[in-house]
Amino acid sequence: MTEALLDTVIHAPNRLRICALLTPLQEAEFQVLRDELGVSDSVLSKHLKQLEEAGYVAFRKGVVNGRQRMWAGLTEPGRAAFSGHVKALNQLASVDEH
Amino acid sequence: MSEKEKLTSGDAKAALDSIKTMESAGYRRAIPSRWFGASIAFFIACLFALYALENPYPYIVLPILGIGVLIATTREKIGAYGRDFPGTIANRLAFALFATFMVAAFFGMVFVRRAYDLTWVPIVVGMVVGVAVFLASESERRSCIAKAGAGQTE
Numbered sequence: 001m002t003e004a005l006l007d008t009v010i011h012a013p014n015r016l017r018i019c020a021l022l023t024p025l026q027e028a029e030f031q032v033l034r035d036e037l038g039v040s041d042s043v044l045s046k047h048l049k050q051l052e053e054a055g056y057v058a059f060r061k062g063v064v065n066g067r068q069r070m071w072a073g074l075t076e077p078g079r080a081a082f083s084g085h086v087k088a089l090n091q092l093a094s095v096d097e098h
Numbered sequence: 099m100s101e102k103e104k105l106t107s108g109d110a111k112a113a114l115d116s117i118k119t120m121e122s123a124g125y126r127r128a129i130p131s132r133w134f135g136a137s138i139a140f141f142i143a144c145l146f147a148l149y150a151l152e153n154p155y156p157y158i159v160l161p162i163l164g165i166g167v168l169i170a171t172t173r174e175k176i177g178a179y180g181r182d183f184p185g186t187i188a189n190r191l192a193f194a195l196f197a198t199f200m201v202a203a204f205f206g207m208v209f210v211r212r213a214y215d216l217t218w219v220p221i222v223v224g225m226v227v228g229v230a231v232f233l234a235s236e237s238e239r240r241s242c243i244a245k246a247g248a249g250q251t252e
Contacts, residue, residue, distance in 0.1 A: 006105070016113060020120035024245065025128055029177035036123045064174050086117060092110035 007085040009054040014039060014047045019056070019074065019082040027060065027073040048072055056081055125246035128180035134172055135235025141165045143228025146204065149211055149220035180242065196234060203227055 010019055014037060021036055022028060034044050051057040056078030060071040074082065141161040148154040148161070173179045207223040210216055 013113075013116065017116060017120045020117040021124045023121055024124040024180060025178050026181045027179065028124070028127065032127060032177040036120070036127075069174075086114070089110045089113050089117075092105055093107050093114055095107045 005084065006088045007081045009050060009056065010082055010085045012047070014043065015051055016085075018044075018047060018051065018072075019078065019085075022057070022072065022074045023079070023082060025073070027071040030070045030072065033072060051078070054078075054081075122246050124178070125180075125242050127176065127178040129242040129246060130172075130235065130239055132236070132239065134168070135232055135239060137168050138165060138235060139228045139232035141168070142231050143224040146207060146224030146227050147221045149208060150217045196230075199230070200227065 010016055017037055018033060021033065030041075030044070033048075034041060037044060048057060048059075052059065056075060057072050058075050060073070062069050062071070141164045144161040144164075145158065148157050151157070203223055203226070207220050210219045
């Protein structure tokens with residue numbers, strides 16, 4: 001069996017949670033991500049930037065009612081990397097069961 | 099990767115639990131309201147029913163505009179929205195069948211209306227299509243609620 005590898009970018013707990021939250025979604029607003037993760041704006045920005053640099057997350061900016069809003073969504077490489085990471089975690093988790 | 103060697107199966111299980119929790123949160127955010135489905139169904143029913151008019155074309159833009167505004171405002175209000183085309187083959191097949199039904203209903207209705215001049219046909223077909231769209235939106239809603247409860251990945 002081919003062994004799946006953990007992704008170093010996704011591995012950090014907050015980035016893992018960001019990817020998991022975005023998996024069933026097309027896009028989510030910055031505030032939604034911040035509220036669901038329970039982190040500050042700066043912490044979220046830092047993690048999103050790292051995911052963006054890896055090509056896993058793409059942003060869209062827009063103005064709603066005169067307010068600047070930012071939307072984030074997983075890219076196709078991001079979805080593939082997250083899927084591979086989950087596969088690797090499942091393999092690790094099943095070690096005790098064998 | 100070296101980190102894999104450091105991770106225990108307990109760590110991996112904790113990470114997988116965290117993933118399930120966040121996926122549930124994502125599905126919860128994407129649950130469309132019943133009013134959203136009902137409004138979309140109403141606009142689509144109107145789009146069909148307009149063909150009861152002698153010249154429906156000047157008014158067709160209204161339900162289309164209504165659907166566009168409704169989707170845009172709902173997305174802005176909720177702050178998140180689900181993937182338009184979920185990856186499973188069953189979901190794609192269901193979508194293709196539903197789209198085929200809609201297209202067949204539309205062209206069938208236009209043909210009958212023009213060939214036999216039956217003004218009530220677009221109204222009846224509009225009602226049937228409206229109910230079908232509402233039931234499909236309810237099915238999607240229930241699916242989202244179930245996934246939000248289970249933290250299931252597509």
